Amino acid sequence: MSVKIVLADDHPIVCKGISREAFDLGMDVVQVANSPETLVESVVRHRPNLLVTEVRLGGHDALKTLEQIKTEVPDCQVIVYTAFHNPTNIARASALGCYEFILKTSEMSTVTEAIRQAALGTPTSQNSLLVTTKTRMKRARNFDSESPLTNRETQVLRHVSMGLKNREIGKSLGISVETVKEHVQNILRKLDVNDRTQAAVWAIRNEFI
Numbered sequence: 143m144s145v146k147i148v149l150a151d152d153h154p155i156v157c158k159g160i161s162r163e164a165f166d167l168g169m170d171v172v173q174v175a176n177s178p179e180t181l182v183e184s185v186v187r188h189r190p191n192l193l194v195t196e197v198r199l200g201g202h203d204a205l206k207t208l209e210q211i212k213t214e215v216p217d218c219q220v221i222v223y224t225a226f227h228n229p230t231n232i233a234r235a236s237a238l239g240c241y242e243f244i245l246k247t248s249e250m251s252t253v254t255e256a257i258r259q260a261a262l263g264t265p266t267s268q269n270s271l272l273v274t275t276k277t278r279m280k281r282a283r284n285f286d287s288e289s290p291l292t293n294r295e296t297q298v299l300r301h302v303s304m305g306l307k308n309r310e311i312g313k314s315l316g317i318s319v320e321t322v323k324e325h326v327q328n329i330l331r332k333l334d335v336n337d338r339t340q341a342a343v344w345a346i347r348n349e350f351i
Contacts, residue, residue, distance in 0.1 A: 145169040145261045148184045150195035150204060151223070152176040156246070160194060160223070163254045169261065176200060178207045185211050190218055192260055194253075197224040197231050205231065208238040209313070219260040223253055230305035233279065236272045237306060237314035243271045279304065279314070289348070290332040298325040299350060303342040 147164050149157050149171055161171045172188045175181040177200045185193060193211065195204055208220060220240040224231065227245050235243045242256045259267075266273055279300045291299060294315075301311040308322040315322075326338065335341050344350075 145192060146188055146190040147171045147192045147194060147257070148173045148175060148181070148188060148190045150175040150181045150184075150193065150199055152196070152199055156223075159250065160253065160257075163250060164257060167254065167258055167261075169257070178202050178204050182207050182210055182214075185218060186214050189215050192219050192221065192257065194221045194223050194257065197222060197226045197228075205234050205238065208235075208240070209309075212239055221253075221256050221260060229275070232271050232275045233301065233304040233306055233314075234310055236276045236279075237301070237310040239313070240272060241266055276314070289350075291329060295325050295329050295332070296350065298322060299329050299341060299345050302326065302329070302338050303345040303350065 145168075147169055149160055151157050151160075151174070157171075157174045161174075164171050169192075172190060173184040175184045181193075181195065181199065181204060195208075197204055205222075211218060211220070220235075220238075222231070222235045222240050222243045223246065224243070225246045227247075232243050241260045244253055244256060268274075280297055289296065297315060298311060301314060306314070308319050308326070311317075311322045312319045326341075329341055330336070330338075333341055333344050335344060
């Protein structure tokens with residue numbers, strides 16, 4: 143059975159290029175979506191093996207749809223192929239369980255290989271932006287530091303500093319939203335700051351990220 147792909151991009155030339163690469167790999171692009179709404183509809187209708195999506199579609203945040211997509215079609219691998227090189231986007235894609243995050247400045251062969259490997263079920267490369275970002279955000283506290291935070295609080299602070307919401311942090315760390323909220327409150331209290339922005343500034347100044 144052919145590998146089915148849904149593309150989500152509002153630039154026709156990008157979709158045409160990826161469609162040709164997919165065809166050469168013997169895969170079938172079953173739908174092209176150009177908005178978050180049509181993206182969800184397309185994935186639910188076609189239940190593809192693979193989704194290749196931009197970060198933004200029609201000026202809207204496409205990553206917000208991924209949690210619903212993963213719930214509706216859990217076996218669908220997701221490759222983010224984007225012009226938006228933003229650490230927050232990488233961190234969010236990692237938290238949402240994407241397979242790969244590729245910049246549009248990359249060679250087309252990079253995209254083609256990612257599609258092929260995702261279709262084969264090959265683990266994501268250790269050199270991937272997603273893997274290196276996830277590793278950095280989950281690493282333990284440096285016990286030589288004078289930080290008042292626990293290991294888990296340090297991990298949560300890194301996620302907060304990257305701009306992730308509580309739900310995304312919970313998915314990334316495998317903990318409940320309520321637990322994330324509790325950690326965030328403890329972080330604010332221990333650092334003696336008023337909000338998440340001030341906590342992020344503290345993290346940057348103290349080289350926590």
